[in-house]
Amino acid sequence: EEKILHAVEALKAGQLIIVADDDNREAEGDLIGLSSKVTPEAVNFMTKNARGLLCVPVTKKIAQRLDLHAMTAENSDAFGTAFTISVDHKETTTGISAFDRAKTIKALADPNSEPSDFLRPGHIFPLIAENAGVLKRRGHTEAAVDLARLAHEESAYICEILKEDGKMARTADLKALARKWQLDFITIAELSDYLTHQKKSA
Template structure:
């Protein structure tokens, strides 16, 4: 595994590549796969599903969530790290069940 500078990671993401960002051992002590949402591919979604085995999340400003009328999952967050999860969503135009890698990529890009 290569440890890269932040600038290298940003450049890789801007080229459409995925990077792994590892947090502090005093937090969750885990790695997150990060990719640009506007260029995410079904193949990248498949990689995340098959190798990361966790939730696929999209970081989004509160103003955008409000504009899309996407509420927080819980109104009173008791989670120790205060992660602000929202309800799950699927992009509707041009998708089927929302579960395929193609449908998930369309949802992330939307």
């Protein structure tokens, strides 16, 4: 409980945290930050140190409002990760610099954004979270949006963490990286337990 609340406070302060999914699922760790608090420096840290694919989980509500539809008609991904068409904010140039990506991420979380603010395809990959969150699907997409909701927001940006040798960082590696980078480390199992208890006491 305390761990989750601490992680939410870190997110609210604009920090990144590390979130691991179940060992019998992808067994990977993603860096996660709140989209509204994104900075070019944080994007640069992610692309330099985590080196996975930078994606932006959003609620179904945001996806509908911004006309972000599914990337493919059929989803044959092993875990059904809900990729939409990729986007860039219209005021970007290459779309890929840390500055351009931060601009696109921030705009995805901006309640005043409109569909026409985005170019398609682009260099940022929105993902659509299940409304019921990790209690329904134990993926990083739902964990990111559940954590954003705990911070009274609706979107977060994420990136998988690879080791120096290019293989996936597993639990022990992730814990060591959390210490090295001085970031909070939580698991989706812990988040799910926290939300289950919260629901029961509501």
